[in-house]
Amino acid sequence: MPTITDIRTADVRFPTSRDLDGSDAMNPDPDYSAAYLTLETDGEHHGTSLVFTIGRGNEVVVAGIDALRYHVLGRAIDTLDDVNALSRDLIGDSQLRWLGPEKGVMHMAIGGVVDAAWDLLARLEGRPLWLLLAELSPEQLVSCIDFRYLTDAITPAQALVLLTERAQGKQERIAELRRRGFPAYTTGPGWLGYSDEKLVRLSEEAVARGFDMIKLKVGADLDDDIRRMQLAREAVGPDVAIAVDANQRWDVADAIAWMSALAPFQPYWIEEPTSPDDVLAHAAIRAGLQDAGIRVATGEHCQNRVIAKQLMAAGGVDVFQLDATRMGGINELLAVLLLAARFDIPVCPHAGGVGLCEMVQHIAMADFVAFSGTTENRWIEYVDHLHEHFVDPVRTNGAAYLAPTRPGGGAEMLASSIEDHLYPHGPVWASEGEEQA
Amino acid sequence: MPTITDIRTADVRFPTSRDLDGSDAMNPDPDYSAAYLTLETDGEHHGTSLVFTIGRGNEVVVAGIDALRYHVLGRAIDTLDDVNALSRDLIGDSQLRWLGPEKGVMHMAIGGVVDAAWDLLARLEGRPLWLLLAELSPEQLVSCIDFRYLTDAITPAQALVLLTERAQGKQERIAELRRRGFPAYTTGPGWLGYSDEKLVRLSEEAVARGFDMIKLKVGADLDDDIRRMQLAREAVGPDVAIAVDANQRWDVADAIAWMSALAPFQPYWIEEPTSPDDVLAHAAIRAGLQDAGIRVATGEHCQNRVIAKQLMAAGGVDVFQLDATRMGGINELLAVLLLAARFDIPVCPHAGGVGLCEMVQHIAMADFVAFSGTTENRWIEYVDHLHEHFVDPVRTNGAAYLAPTRPGGGAEMLASSIEDHLYPHGPVWASEGEEQA
Numbered sequence: 001m002p003t004i005t006d007i008r009t010a011d012v013r014f015p016t017s018r019d020l021d022g023s024d025a026m027n028p029d030p031d032y033s034a035a036y037l038t039l040e041t042d043g044e045h046h047g048t049s050l051v052f053t054i055g056r057g058n059e060v061v062v063a064g065i066d067a068l069r070y071h072v073l074g075r076a077i078d079t080l081d082d083v084n085a086l087s088r089d090l091i092g093d094s095q096l097r098w099l100g101p102e103k104g105v106m107h108m109a110i111g112g113v114v115d116a117a118w119d120l121l122a123r124l125e126g127r128p129l130w131l132l133l134a135e136l137s138p139e140q141l142v143s144c145i146d147f148r149y150l151t152d153a154i155t156p157a158q159a160l161v162l163l164t165e166r167a168q169g170k171q172e173r174i175a176e177l178r179r180r181g182f183p184a185y186t187t188g189p190g191w192l193g194y195s196d197e198k199l200v201r202l203s204e205e206a207v208a209r210g211f212d213m214i215k216l217k218v219g220a221d222l223d224d225d226i227r228r229m230q231l232a233r234e235a236v237g238p239d240v241a242i243a244v245d246a247n248q249r250w251d252v253a254d255a256i257a258w259m260s261a262l263a264p265f266q267p268y269w270i271e272e273p274t275s276p277d278d279v280l281a282h283a284a285i286r287a288g289l290q291d292a293g294i295r296v297a298t299g300e301h302c303q304n305r306v307i308a309k310q311l312m313a314a315g316g317v318d319v320f321q322l323d324a325t326r327m328g329g330i331n332e333l334l335a336v337l338l339l340a341a342r343f344d345i346p347v348c349p350h351a352g353g354v355g356l357c358e359m360v361q362h363i364a365m366a367d368f369v370a371f372s373g374t375t376e377n378r379w380i381e382y383v384d385h386l387h388e389h390f391v392d393p394v395r396t397n398g399a400a401y402l403a404p405t406r407p408g409g410g411a412e413m414l415a416s417s418i419e420d421h422l423y424p425h426g427p428v429w430a431s432e433g434e435e436q437a
Numbered sequence: 438m439p440t441i442t443d444i445r446t447a448d449v450r451f452p453t454s455r456d457l458d459g460s461d462a463m464n465p466d467p468d469y470s471a472a473y474l475t476l477e478t479d480g481e482h483h484g485t486s487l488v489f490t491i492g493r494g495n496e497v498v499v500a501g502i503d504a505l506r507y508h509v510l511g512r513a514i515d516t517l518d519d520v521n522a523l524s525r526d527l528i529g530d531s532q533l534r535w536l537g538p539e540k541g542v543m544h545m546a547i548g549g550v551v552d553a554a555w556d557l558l559a560r561l562e563g564r565p566l567w568l569l570l571a572e573l574s575p576e577q578l579v580s581c582i583d584f585r586y587l588t589d590a591i592t593p594a595q596a597l598v599l600l601t602e603r604a605q606g607k608q609e610r611i612a613e614l615r616r617r618g619f620p621a622y623t624t625g626p627g628w629l630g631y632s633d634e635k636l637v638r639l640s641e642e643a644v645a646r647g648f649d650m651i652k653l654k655v656g657a658d659l660d661d662d663i664r665r666m667q668l669a670r671e672a673v674g675p676d677v678a679i680a681v682d683a684n685q686r687w688d689v690a691d692a693i694a695w696m697s698a699l700a701p702f703q704p705y706w707i708e709e710p711t712s713p714d715d716v717l718a719h720a721a722i723r724a725g726l727q728d729a730g731i732r733v734a735t736g737e738h739c740q741n742r743v744i745a746k747q748l749m750a751a752g753g754v755d756v757f758q759l760d761a762t763r764m765g766g767i768n769e770l771l772a773v774l775l776l777a778a779r780f781d782i783p784v785c786p787h788a789g790g791v792g793l794c795e796m797v798q799h800i801a802m803a804d805f806v807a808f809s810g811t812t813e814n815r816w817i818e819y820v821d822h823l824h825e826h827f828v829d830p831v832r833t834n835g836a837a838y839l840a841p842t843r844p845g846g847g848a849e850m851l852a853s854s855i856e857d858h859l860y861p862h863g864p865v866w867a868s869e870g871e872e873q874a
Contacts, residue, residue, distance in 0.1 A: 026531060027531045027534075029531065029532075030532065054532050054535045055535075056504065057501075057533045057543060060497065060504050060543060060546075064542065067497050093493065094463060094465055095466075095467065096493050097463070097464075098467075098490050098492075099490060099497065099541060099545070100541055101685070101713070101738060102712075102714075103537075103714070104536060104537055104540045104543060104544065105497065105536050105543055106497060106541060106542055108536070109497075148688065148712075149688060149711060149718070151688045151689070151690065152689040251586060252588070252589040253588065253589070274586060277539075277740070277743040277744055278586060278747065279716060280750060284589065303541075303714070304714065306712045306714040307714055309715075313717060314717060
């Protein structure tokens with residue numbers, strides 16, 4: 001039975017702000033980063049995960065992970081119950097709870113440690129995480145979920161009924177994933193920092209590759225957005241969906257007015273129109289855009305299952321964009337998948353950044369097999385960026401994520417990539433210091 | 438014009454878990470702590486503040502404050518505009534924003550730095566913070582507030598009208614504060630760890646001292662709560678209000694059932710019945726308890742102005758319990774005071790802990806003078822605990838906070854208290870290590 005002997009952490013940052021990949025209306029110059037951690041054990045396997053950030057403050061998440069050391073050292077991780085107990089103990093720590101509760105840096109750090117334990121469990125079982133999750137029984141899935149604050153939406157007993165029903169046909173769906181993978185959409189063409197020419201070229205390439213949805217960033221300047229949306233619509237034709245993403249830029253009235261101006265180009269959804277905390281504003285925006293046929297999507301900044309529950313229950317979202325490393329780990333992501341199944345909301349995970357594609361595909365595939373039972377109106381975001389740093393990088397076929405086959409949760413990075421990008425003293429950053437000097 | 442030359446931080450912890458002061462249903466063993474900071478300048482004055490935590494993880498908040506160093510060093514703080522610009526720049530930092538946005542450790546750390554700048558400004562002006570805030574013009578108050586995500590509730594123009602109206606009679610209210618202070622209620626009698634005998638004795642003492650409201654912790658065991666509530670009601674008589682506090686213990690149905698069982702003893706409010714993030718659950722609980730005449734209070738864990746706005750707009754709260762160090766600093770607290778004035782919700786600040794009484798009295802007094810215009814149905818929480826560690830400790834007269842007279846925001850601690858309680862190597866903690874060894 002492997003016992004945890006150490007947590008190793010690393011502050012890993014990629015200087016993506018140098019070429020404006022990832023630029024949007026609220027994030028002009030992100031440096032995609034990872035608060036990276038490894039649970040060392042006295043056994044054959046280790047557990048690895050990361051928390052994604054966009055640069056400054058990555059060291060605070062690392063400090064959050066280090067603060068969990070005393071919870072983890074000496075613990076045995078051998079079974080699902082061990083992982084569930086770890087999740088409960090970390091989230092339930094009464095003193096740490098004051099720092100959220102269940103939100104922000106401390107919750108993200110807890111999520112990183114919980115996910116490293118899931119990675120270790122998957123390695124022990126010799127299976128990719130999506131398959132481990134997909135093959136859990138309804139009872140086991142219910143045992144993973146903290147129902148505190150959820151019972152006005154769904155109780156454990158109701159969850160068991162729902163998941164038992166959805167368990168029908170699991171093996172067929174697993175086979176389908178292995179055969180065809182999971183649908184993807186691409187955000188590649190639409191970063192705000194790109195020229196019109198690059199936008200059109202990348203949009204055409206996306207359609208040629210088989211994507212049936214692309215995404216554009218909007219919200220900085222309305223005239224620019226109208227021009228870019230028109231160019232994209234001409235490039236992809238009438239049958240490819242175009243989602244747009246405002247990255248929390250607006251208040252309610254702005255969101256409705258701005259999106260009404262873009263309505264002639266048939267945006268599929270408006271993503272993050274306003275504050276991710278504002279359940280009531282999302283509901284008001286959704287109501288205001290219903291006649292225009294524009295869906296509301298959010299979730300990548302959703303702090304926990306309590307906000308997710310409200311967004312779904314209050315009619316705030318048509319699409320939930322779960323993030324791999326924002327919440328308290330996979331146990332909480334399973335709670336969100338359950339809520340989405342309960343409220344019949346498609347989950348279209350946020351990805352990109354560094355490692356998010358590698359990690360979140362496991363959650364989306366488990367959703368398909370064990371929770372939603374369908375890939376209809378569901379895509380995983382895809383950005384072709386930084387995959388080369390991972391031990392088990394995303395594999396795609398046209399516009400689909402292929403099902404991972406290697407054991408684990410997907411977050412493990414190459415040792416050389418970690419060393420090169422250590423902040424602030426790794427070679428990539430040290431040389432930047434010299435350039436500036 | 439004083440320029441900031443350094444941020445000094447300290448991890449200060451008081452071993453309050455040794456005697457169960459501060460114990461409640463969710464926080465069985467808090468060690469009241471402060472992530473303490475001082476902005477050093479090249480001038481005569483410095484600026485000091487703290488972020489309150491309950492122990493473990495205090496070092497993560499310190500790391501969050503340290504992460505703000507590059508924003509602060511070399512900045513001049515001389516005017517209100519300088520403080521407002523600091524607040525905007527810290528909260529608007531696009532990379533740090535990813536760690537919230539506007540919640541959790543990073544937001545609390547930003548609040549600490551912003552509040553230290555307000556403390557510096559008050560020292561420069563030679564006035565206590567409450568008076569500085571109270572005498573800002575309506576235009577100046579509006580300039581302090583970030584209206585992003587608030588305009589569906591109140592616009593800057595509407596705020597100016599409201600605050601101009603409320604500015605009538607400011608000088609009379611300032612004189613009244615100086616004469617009579619601000620009403621307090623006491624949580625002293627009601628900690629869960631206390632015996633029945635201690636509960637009764639402290640309740641009687643509170644009434645004798647003039648308090649017209651006391652507070653009890655509930656939520657661990659219903660039979661215990663019924664017995665303790667009955668004892669307290671007998672001790673204080675029919676005319677003293679008894680508030681009760683569940684510290685987020687329940688889901689919706691539990692909250693309504695539990696509080697209905699306590700209704701015969703006429704609780705004045707139920708505080709934190711459920712998750713502080715759950716706007717809709719608060720509205721459901723409030724509706725469920727309206728016939729029993731029990732108010733719903735929350736706010737000490739409210740992460741930001743966006744959740745505060747929703748709680749007020751959705752009918753989730755009768756009383757808002759603003760905390761001094763949970764949000765992004767005094768600028769955001771002014772936004773909450775404005776929202777409370779807009780929605781006619783009394784603000785009854787959370788206090789206790791270490792330094793919260795010293796700090797939050799300034800906000801409550803500014804609320805009275807410039808926002809609400811009344812002390813009716815308003816009290817500041819009072820706990821007689823740890824005040825001896827402060828340079829300008831709370832002064833009371835019977836059941837009232839007396840208006841502070843010394844310049845600054847109240848958070849400065851005695852140098853000897855800081856040194857003694859440094860974690861983990863200060864004498865208080867080093868000796869605990871020896872006892873355990």
